[in-house]
Amino acid sequence: MEMCRxxxxxCQEVAGHSKGIGYRQGRSLRNxxxxxxxxxxxxxxxxxxxxxxxxxxxxxxxxxSFVKRFDDFYFLTDPEEFIVSHFPDExxxxxxEAPITLDEFERRVFKTSAFFAMGLRLIQPQHCHLVTDEGExxxxxxxxxxxxxxxxxxxxxxxxxxxxxxxxxxSRSSFGLLTVSQRSMNLQLLPPARGVYNLRLYxxxxxxxxxxxxxxxxxxxxxxxxxxxxxxxxxxxxWGLQPGAASLGVAASNRGSEVAEAEEGRFxxxxxxSRSLMMLCELAHPELEAPVTKRCLASQIQADLLTCHxxxxxxxxxxxxxxxxxxxxxxAKFQNAANFLLHCKGExxxxxxxxxxxxxxxxxxxxxxxxxxxxxxxxxxxxxSTPQGKCNITFQxxxxxxxxxxxxxxxxxxxxxxxxxxxxxxTYTDSKVTVSVGLxxxxxxxxxxxxxxxxxxxxxPMCDFVLRNGCERAQLxxxxxxxxxxxxxxxxxxxxxxxxxxxWVRFRVRVPGAQRVCVVGQGRSELKxxxxxxxxxxxxxxxxxxxxxxxxxxxxxxxxAVLITFNVVKPFAASRVEVEAPGY
Numbered sequence: 001m002e003m004c005r006x007x008x009x010x011c012q013e014v015a016g017h018s019k020g021i022g023y024r025q026g027r028s029l030r031n032x033x034x035x036x037x038x039x040x041x042x043x044x045x046x047x048x049x050x051x052x053x054x055x056x057x058x059x060x061x062x063x064x065s066f067v068k069r070f071d072d073f074y075f076l077t078d079p080e081e082f083i084v085s086h087f088p089d090e091x092x093x094x095x096x097e098a099p100i101t102l103d104e105f106e107r108r109v110f111k112t113s114a115f116f117a118m119g120l121r122l123i124q125p126q127h128c129h130l131v132t133d134e135g136e137x138x139x140x141x142x143x144x145x146x147x148x149x150x151x152x153x154x155x156x157x158x159x160x161x162x163x164x165x166x167x168x169x170x171s172r173s174s175f176g177l178l179t180v181s182q183r184s185m186n187l188q189l190l191p192p193a194r195g196v197y198n199l200r201l202y203x204x205x206x207x208x209x210x211x212x213x214x215x216x217x218x219x220x221x222x223x224x225x226x227x228x229x230x231x232x233x234x235x236x237x238x239w240g241l242q243p244g245a246a247s248l249g250v251a252a253s254n255r256g257s258e259v260a261e262a263e264e265g266r267f268x269x270x271x272x273x274s275r276s277l278m279m280l281c282e283l284a285h286p287e288l289e290a291p292v293t294k295r296c297l298a299s300q301i302q303a304d305l306l307t308c309h310x311x312x313x314x315x316x317x318x319x320x321x322x323x324x325x326x327x328x329x330x331x332a333k334f335q336n337a338a339n340f341l342l343h344c345k346g347e348x349x350x351x352x353x354x355x356x357x358x359x360x361x362x363x364x365x366x367x368x369x370x371x372x373x374x375x376x377x378x379x380x381x382x383x384x385s386t387p388q389g390k391c392n393i394t395f396q397x398x399x400x401x402x403x404x405x406x407x408x409x410x411x412x413x414x415x416x417x418x419x420x421x422x423x424x425x426x427t428y429t430d431s432k433v434t435v436s437v438g439l440x441x442x443x444x445x446x447x448x449x450x451x452x453x454x455x456x457x458x459x460x461p462m463c464d465f466v467l468r469n470g471c472e473r474a475q476l477x478x479x480x481x482x483x484x485x486x487x488x489x490x491x492x493x494x495x496x497x498x499x500x501x502x503x504w505v506r507f508r509v510r511v512p513g514a515q516r517v518c519v520v521g522q523g524r525s526e527l528k529x530x531x532x533x534x535x536x537x538x539x540x541x542x543x544x545x546x547x548x549x550x551x552x553x554x555x556x557x558x559x560x561a562v563l564i565t566f567n568v569v570k571p572f573a574a575s576r577v578e579v580e581a582p583g584y
Contacts, residue, residue, distance in 0.1 A: 010042040016088035073113035114213035135226025146206025146243040156196035179257035191222040206243025232319040265349030267310040276327040295354040300364040300382040312344035356446035360464040373399035389471030402452040422477035428487040438475030484561035488512035501544040516553040
């Protein structure tokens with residue numbers, strides 16, 4: 001008033017109630033003497049409201065100190081916004097066309113200056129006191145610019161507005177589902193027990209990295225809590241795509257911010273990208289340990305698409321968090337791009353169905369295989385079903401890289417007759433590669449593909465395939481391969497590595513550059529070269545427990561190199577694969 005007097009501005013002192021120091025939410029102000037003062041100034045023939053006290057800072061009740069913080073919101077404030085926190089003793093100083101009552105002032109939701117500065121809009125409820133319906137209360141805010149939100153719920157103990165922090169960096173509360181869509185935020189609040197609670201909402205602009213600011217408050221009364229499954233903590237605040245996901249290169253998702261049902265314990269997430277990204281995924285469940293949840297994820301990374309396959313082995317809620325970085329920037333940190341809340345309320349995935357341990361971060365063909373010149377894959381997805389217990393995966397090796405493939409599983413039920421390496425057979429012809437797999441029993445397998453991208457260097461992982469085998473019938477192992485089996489060699493028959501004893505077996509094989517090809521067992525059988533450059537002939541297998549060796553000579557010397565070997569077994573044993581494997 002004194003400063004206005006000195007410059008000739010008409011100024012009035014306004015007495016009334018405020019929702020600041022001393023205000024206790026839920027207590028009536030009727031018959032309570034007002035204890036705050038602010039001002040009204042006359043500018044250009046129009047009255048304006050201002051509170052120099054609130055505009056100068058706030059009181060830290062915990063440390064009993066005044067914190068200086070200029071806030072120009074409380075200077076020449078819109079009366080419709082000023083009435084949210086200031087109720088004058090004289091009705092005329094509301095400066096409203098339709099003045100409100102003290103009861104209405106008490107019921108109105110308290111909104112801080114940050115609420116208005118961020119352009120937020122209260123959708124529901126319109127009053128500050130909520131009563132849960134079947135253990136649930138819903139709060140919705142609208143916004144015109146992207147924003148990040150979180151909340152804090154605490155037991156009600158004569159809640160004093162200025163008695164708790166006005167800013168925070170994250171939320172450790174899991175008593176609700178906070179989802180953010182393109183233009184609104186919704187909080188489905190689920191108090192943990194009967195009682196009265198204080199609820200604070202916090203927000204910040206979507207592109208900001210500062211602390212979140214307190215924007216509004218509610219009192220929540222819960223007559224009866226709902227029996228709910230525990231919701232995993234979400235340290236990354238809201239659900240769905242993060243407000244800054246587009247800047248990280250994530251353009252769109254096949255899932256929104258709402259809870260996603262994992263039908264039969266399975267879920268698939270697709271993220272469209274605007275540039276090539278690397279992805280890591282994290283799955284959390286209140287009752288599952290990290291080693292188990294790691295076996296619930298399989299990710300595929302392609303130039304414009306990220307795919308994450310999820311298995312849910314237990315009922316309840318899961319948090320699926322996605323982290324990305326630019327593919328080329330290997331030194332850059334992964335940043336959180338999205339978080340999804342999954343719910344498995346029906347049939348869960350079996351523990352024996354989980355993905356194999358030690359899966360690569362990139363399953364299926366994608367960016368990594370393309371960079372290495374591996375293309376035209378016959379199977380473009382990371383998950384491959386083998387209803388007959390076998391499959392052939394083919395692709396082009398355009399740079400003629402040295403390749404290596406492995407087969408493994410983590411839940412083998414019994415000792416195997418043959419190592420899994422015998423259930424894998426690779427054929428290289430020109431630029432085409434064929435990886436043949438015949439699985440010994442039902443289950444989930446990992447097929448790993450590796451390539452030596454630098455001459456003399458190490459084999460680097462290219463991609464993994466997850467093979468889901470539902471066939472109970474065991475596939476016979478392939479022949480045992482030796483180093484002399486090189487590019488261009490093709491085995492037409494027999495393909496099985498187990499041969500019946502005392503039987504004639506037709507051999508057909510292509511061996512580029514060979515001068516002589518034989519099958520050696522109890523005797524030696526010469527194969528003949530036909531017009532199609534295929535070595536062929538009929539060979540007697542001999543006695544059980546013997547071994548047949550396919551050998552070849554490719555030079556002027558008489559030395560013969562072993563290409564592949566076959567085990568000779570009793571006829572009934574070959575069909576059941578219950579034999580002792582010689583040499584293993």
